[in-house]
Amino acid sequence: MTRVKVGVVGVGVMGLYHALQYLRLPEVELVGVCDNSAERLAIVTSQLRVPGWRDYRELVGRVDVVSLAVPTSLHYPLALDLLRSGIHLLVEKPITTTVEEAEELAELSQRLGLVLQVGHIMRFYPSVRELPSLVRQPVCLQARRMGPNGRVTDIGVILDLMIHDIDIILGLTDSEIEVLHVVGAGRRGLEDFAQAQIGFRSGCLATLTASRLSQTVVRTLEITQPGEVIWVDFGDERDQDFVIHRGSSTDYAVSDGGRAYRTHSRTTVERVSMHRENPLRLELAHFIGRVRGLVEPIATMEDDLKALRLAVRMQREMHLVEVPRLQVPQLWKAGGRA
Structure with a gap:
């Protein structure tokens, strides 16, 4: 089985939690993590023993999917760029701060045939x-x-x-x-x-x-x-x-x-x-299953928008x-x- 190559952008509390759970999924290869804080990046890469970059664009061409766990104000521009680069995305909730931005991301992912999942862990x-x-x-x-x-x-x-x-x-x-x-x-x-x-x-x-x-x-x-x-x-x-x-x-x-x-x-x-x-492990496994075409989403993008x-x-x-x-x-x- 070819493993899905994954990156995590933003390794604060929630992003680190994502990375740790990805390491527990046998169908996943955690390629690396990104964070704009050099100090935080050094701590996390040492803990996880994976490569790290301060620029999220370094993941383009290296990964199939990304978990996006940056501050909400950055969700829209980073998600837009990553989707345009052909990367499947799991974006922590809320997907964006405006409905218009969320609708644009939803339309783009559908048009490009990419999985866009919102991190509603509950x-x-x-x-x-x-x-x-x-x-x-x-x-x-x-x-x-x-x-x-x-x-x-x-x-x-x-x-x-x-x-x-x-x-x-x-x-x-x-x-x-x-x-x-x-x-x-x-x-x-x-x-x-x-x-x-x-x-x-x-x-x-x-x-x-x-x-x-x-x-x-x-x-x-x-x-x-x-x-x-x-x-x-x-x-x-x-x-x-x-x-x-x-x-x-x-x-x-x-x-x-x-x-x-x-x-x-x-x-x-x-x-x-x-x-x-573990609910986050279930969420990430579901996301990877969707990327591999093995499962149907438990919630639609319209549910997220609603x-x-x-x-x-x-x-x-x-x-x-x-x-x-x-x-x-x-x-x-x-x-x-x-």
Whole structure:
């Protein structure tokens, strides 16, 4: 089997994670990595024992595919250049900061017959892949994605974190949006906290909260539908069990002349265990499988554009409160979490 030749452009936290996982895929040869920081490049190439270049164009002619993990503001120009050079691309989310740029990249990749995949790693979490089989008629969805995260500074928290939950919820609702209300807080036009309420034509209401200011890492989704509540914690990518509360009912307490009547609930609690796999490795293996023509995409480019369109709309319609510089203690060092 001829191995697919891969390069990684941008070897910060996420890019290094990509490179490490590529080294674990037998069908891949990691040709080298690129980063504009000579110091960072020296550290990573020494760790990985692969060649490194400061100019990403050095990969042209050497590789078949590239993982692009540079700051979001650089996604469009680098992706455009690499696609024109005939290289298949996996671009970390968000693919671009504007819908127009994303649409141009999508059209170009299709015209050139190249794979362009957006790095929505949550799609490869075992629990997210199982959700469509469990969610039938959602009435209320509550997503929270919070934590001290200083890795991304060139985009707001909606494009940085909330877009994960936007993508998940749009995949579960399949309904037009009738009401959208978004508030945020941040500095210099970039929100570090945002909360969105979405009312769908189906009657479902979704509330999404994202924050880079919290000192507690929270990655949860709660789904209420007739007869049950589904709860999942995404905080540990290797432990993705569902907790499902079914058939809940309550006898309400009343007071009559000082006499109190007890309340009690009758609920069946079921825990659904998921198969443990590394989601980034699954994502990269899927990408390579698409390049080799062995698998169909689990999501289309239109799915990616749909999530980006809503995220950009949220930013445009958001009521943003400018706040003074926040001195948030960094009690937890940011890692490679989504």
